[in-house]
Amino acid sequence: xxxxxxxxxxxxxxxxxxxGNVISLKKRCEWRGINLEVENITDTRGxxxxxxxxxxxxxxxxxxxxxxxxxxxxxxxxxxxxxxxGIPALTICGGYQFLGEYxxxxxxxxxxxxxxxxxxxxxxxxxxxxxxxxxxxxxKFGDIVGFENHGGRTYHNYNSLGNVIVGxxxxxxxxxxGLLYNNLxxxxxxxxxxxxxxxxxxxxxxxxxxxxxxxxxxLELNNDVELTANKFIANKLRGK
Numbered sequence: 001x002x003x004x005x006x007x008x009x010x011x012x013x014x015x016x017x018x019x020g021n022v023i024s025l026k027k028r029c030e031w032r033g034i035n036l037e038v039e040n041i042t043d044t045r046g047x048x049x050x051x052x053x054x055x056x057x058x059x060x061x062x063x064x065x066x067x068x069x070x071x072x073x074x075x076x077x078x079x080x081x082x083x084x085x086g087i088p089a090l091t092i093c094g095g096y097q098f099l100g101e102y103x104x105x106x107x108x109x110x111x112x113x114x115x116x117x118x119x120x121x122x123x124x125x126x127x128x129x130x131x132x133x134x135x136x137x138x139x140k141f142g143d144i145v146g147f148e149n150h151g152g153r154t155y156h157n158y159n160s161l162g163n164v165i166v167g168x169x170x171x172x173x174x175x176x177x178g179l180l181y182n183n184l185x186x187x188x189x190x191x192x193x194x195x196x197x198x199x200x201x202x203x204x205x206x207x208x209x210x211x212x213x214x215x216x217x218x219l220e221l222n223n224d225v226e227l228t229a230n231k232f233i234a235n236k237l238r239g240k
Contacts, residue, residue: 018058049082086129088183088207096186119156134167146189149204
């Protein structure tokens with residue numbers, strides 16, 4: 001079986017080493033005998049998201065996000081159709097914020113988003129950054145662990161990735177983290193998130209295979225090492 005992943009703007013949106021998410025997807029496909037072709041997209045002219053099976057957008061600084069937005073707006077409708085069609089996607093930090101209506105920086109500069117989904121993000125000069133280890137309880141994935149470091153506070157009414165047990169999440173108010181919509185995952189979790197949370201990785205791979213092949217045999221991997229590490233971190237954050 002073969003899958004293709006579009007990795008958008010890896011030269012600008014890899015502030016927190018989120019390339020590790022792409023490596024995790026590729027390895028967990030490889031271990032199953034699935035060939036995952038990763039295509040780095042730095043210029044969106046002529047890009048057709050219908051030609052990929054999943055896509056990834058990482059995070060960057062405000063300046064880099066502004067530059068990336070100029071590229072993303074060219075294929076705004078492509079993104080919208082892909083998300084509505086259920087193409088699996090992982091968007092981290094700035095990549096998550098892009099999909100909303102706008103991102104207001106701490107100095108009051110309002111960066112227009114793609115306005116694909118109904119949410120917004122604001123960074124307030126009198127509010128501290130939200131930084132530290134984070135633990136979520138997710139109905140879909142169980143315990144999710146990671147690290148967050150963001151000034152923006154995101155507000156929406158979509159399903160979240162999980163409930164915040166330790167840390168901040170989308171903002172420092174509603175105790176929700178991330179966004180789940182169709183097969184799209186938006187999150188502030190770095191770390192990177194996927195190596196620490198194999199259930200999330202496999203969800204994206206399964207969704208891509210479902211879309212492309214329908215019926216197939218999904219090889220279950222031995223996740224003892226990954227899940228032991230996940231449990232150790234979760235227990236430590238819970239104070240056990």
